[in-house]
Amino acid sequence: MFAEVIVDVVNKEVDKIFDYIVPQNLNVIAGTMVLLPFGNRTVEGFVLSLKESSLVPKEKQKSIISVISEKQLITTEMLQLAKYMKNVYHLKMVDILRLMLPSQIRLGKVKDLTIKNIKINNDFNFVNNYLNTLKANAKKQKEIIEFFINNDKISIKKSDLAESFSKSAIETLIKENVLIQENVKQNREPLKNIESNYKSVVLNEYQQNAVNKILEKPKTYLLHGVTGSGKTEVYMNVINNVLKQNKNVIMLVPEIGLTPQVMRQFKARFGNLVALIHSGLSDGEKFDEWFKILNKESRIVVGARSAIFSPIENLGAIIIDEEHDNSYISDSNPRYSTHEVAEFRKNYNICPLILGSATPNIDSYFKAKNNEYELLELPKRANNKELPKIQIVDMCKEFRGGNTTPFSEDLMEKLNQTIANNNQCILFINRRGFSSFVMCQNCGYIPKCTSCDVSLSVHKDEHQLKCHYCGKKFKLLTKCPMCGSEHLKYGGVGTQQVVNLLKEKFPNVSIFRMDNDTTKTKDSHAKILSDFEKSKPAILVGTQMIAKGHDFPYVTLVGILDADLSLFMNDYRSTEKTFQLITQVAGRAGRSDKTGEVVLQTYFPKHYVYNLVANYDYIRFYEKEINLRQTTLFPPFSKIVRLLITSEKEDDAKNATHNLFLNLKELRMHFKEDVYFLEAMKSPIGRIKNKYRFQIVLRFANNNDIINEIFNLVDRNQSKSVTIFVETNPLSLS
Ligand code: ADP
Ligand code: ZN
Ligand code: ZN
Secondary structure (H helix, E strand, O other): OEEEEEEOOOOHHHOOOEEEEOOOOOOOOOOOEEEEEEOOEEEEEEEEEEEOOOOOOHHHOOEOOEEOOOOOOOOHHHHHHHHHHHHHHOOOHHHHHHHHOOHHHHOOOOOOEEEEEEEEOOOHHHHHHHHHHOOOOOHHHHHHHHHHHHOOOOOEEHHHHHHHOOHHHHHHHHHOOOEEEEEEEEOOOOOOOOOOOOOOOOOOHHHHHHHHHHHHOOOEEEEEEOOOOOHHHHHHHHHHHHHHOOOEEEEEOOOHHHOHHHHHHHHHHHHHHEEEEOOOOOHHHHHHHHHHHHOOOOOEEEEOHHHHHOOOOOEEEEEEEOOOOHHHEEOOOOOEEHHHHHHHHHHHHOOOEEEEEOOOOHHHHHHHHOOOOEEEEEOOOOOOOOOOEEEEEEHHHHHHOOOOOOOOHHHHHHHHHHHHOOOEEEEEOOOOOOEEEEEEOOOOOOOEOOOOOOEOEEEOOOOEEEOOOOOOEEEOOOOOOOOOOOOEEEEEEOHHHHHHHHHHHOOOOEEEEEOOOOOOOOOHHHHHHHHHHHOOOEEEEEOHHHHOOOOOOOEEEEEEOOHHHHOOOOOOOHHHHHHHHHHHHHOOOOOOOOOOEEEEEEOOOOOHHHHHHHOOOHHHHHHHHHHHHHHHOOOOOOEEEEEEEEEOOHHHHHHHHHHHHHHHHHHHHHOHHHEEEEEEEEEEEEEEOOEEEEEEEEEEOOOHHHHHHHHHHHHHHOOOOEEEEEEEOOOOOO
16 A cells, blocks of 8 residues: 655655655555655645555655654645645645644644643442541542542642642542542643623624525525624524534634724633634634534534634535635645635535625625625614714825824814714724834935835834834934934834824823834733723724624724825735725724714825715725726736745846746746736845845736646746746735
8 A cells, every 4th residue: 555645844846746665564544644754854745635556656755754643634625725726826834734724733843732631540349448547637538439429520720629628638648549630631722711791693694695695505695794784693694503503613714813893802702612713812722622623522613714724524514704805815835715715625525605894895896796605785884873984084185284293183183072972983003113214314214124125113111113124123214324404203103102192192091002012922912902892991002903893882983094005005906905995994983872073184085085985985996996907807807916036146036037037928928818928027025034026017808828837837947056936916016
């Protein structure tokens, strides 16, 4: 017998399947991990399949050394998914398998957590004899034995026992074999003791209609519901029904670590049936949650993007909440689209896939319009309240009127009012740090990162300049290192600066900041959010982290300080992303019986996106956007592929780009009409982490032959010093 194996080594040259002999005495099945001789090393490997014979010559054949786990760690479905992803995304098999078997499981670094418990010897006569022979003054031992006899079959942690009884008596009883120590597996479970605060609601007609439709047929549904329309309640109902059919569920939530409320809701309602998978868990928790899924103890997996690779079988529904969220596209290696992976699993399990959003992806809505998905609408807030009114403020006018602060007069007035009413406010600014750059006003010098071609962001609180691309830190400047001038100008207001200004203005109000810098440690998001929830009046300043799904009843005001930040990004989706972000942030206001309002500050108040967003007019926005994409031939009417060519040697990257470009020009001749755009250039950010970056961008008709040809060309142009990544419809071209 032979096993087809992928070795767990990342190396351009070893991305292929190796045959190994399966020794008679080993029980090897597809989907396990094994130890292998590889070159002169011993490495781990994934078994893809078994076969009777091998074409490898006899003298070159090697044997598997041992089996790491007798269990099938990678399910049959996941093995098929891996093959599918290899074809579609042109990824290395080992990178895909690593998604399916997280490092905590693979590398053997994390183990079961066991604790020492104490129980009583189950030989009753032996215990009784011992008790009878005890001297009258051995009261302490007697007490302990009686405790165990009165609490039938109890097994208790040694330290807990020692809190109530004498330590030396416990030790004596252990020595005498009356008490026995045992190792007990302890589950490391996130959010263990959540009290259930679940109130059952009666679904309204829109919600009920959506649930009924979803349960009818195993297809893909787009659940388009305004913020607060009760989408979560629809998901919960679907899940309940699926559980009754004895099937299981995956529910994806963007960056779930940021939304402890959602996790709590699920834990409270479904308790132990829920497994949580996200990056905020400790290694031990991840390990235990993953095995709970593999061992079929969990029936519902709730998690961020990576949870789509959970080894849960017999799926009855897959749910992607906030389906428009960027986090569902993996934009670093291995690159994949969560929607496509979910679609594969939906087809494999023959179950419904539900995509929910207040502002669906243009792509998804297009598919719904073309009957590839079924559209389900929740047009009203569940509590029948109006959506908060959005007021657009022209920041150019403010500036001309002499206001140079980041806050317009209207916003300030409303902020004062909110505080006077003892309510809460959320201020959104999509830029962390104090400012995005610092410039010498005398000579124009701007400090840049030494490893990347980007300017450094100012972090005054930490007295640092930070590179947001590689994380490198430098000392804050007090004067220009070029000309010595002390006139430094700070450009691009960030969260730190906003908080500092607010603290001056409102010294007695609780002010919180939520961004990458304040949420580095485990549970810090949850802490900020719960502190904010408890404080009144209060202001929460944050980046797009605060846009996600939070439900705070006292938030009556939302301020969007610089709406334009996402509008002029290097991306054909920048208008779409702006519409989505503003709608999401605005949706945080007025969610309870209190009326909410939103102030949106912009330097381009006439831009059509703001007018449509202020009217919550998704449909008209969609129509405008889809017309534009059709006339300009952008996705979904075409595919954009970026080939990102990186190398530590600038010349190597440049030469590789040049050669690849010549090849692609030839390819273009074959597919003349179908290739709309082809250009090679230095990437807008020419260097990150000391790697030089060049890129070739193609736009072409949805034609699989072209993409396959591109993959072939990329393979032929890879070399030791140059790495080429292929990205389809990338989130950013920077
Ligand atoms: P969404 O996910 O669409 O933004 P949620 O599911 O968070 O909306 O629901 C918003 C609020 O409305 C929640 O407080 C929820 O408990 C409440 N809600 C949902 N459905 C109903 C209903 N049928 N009747 C009353 N309240 C509801
Ligand atoms: Zn200077
Ligand atoms: Zn850097």
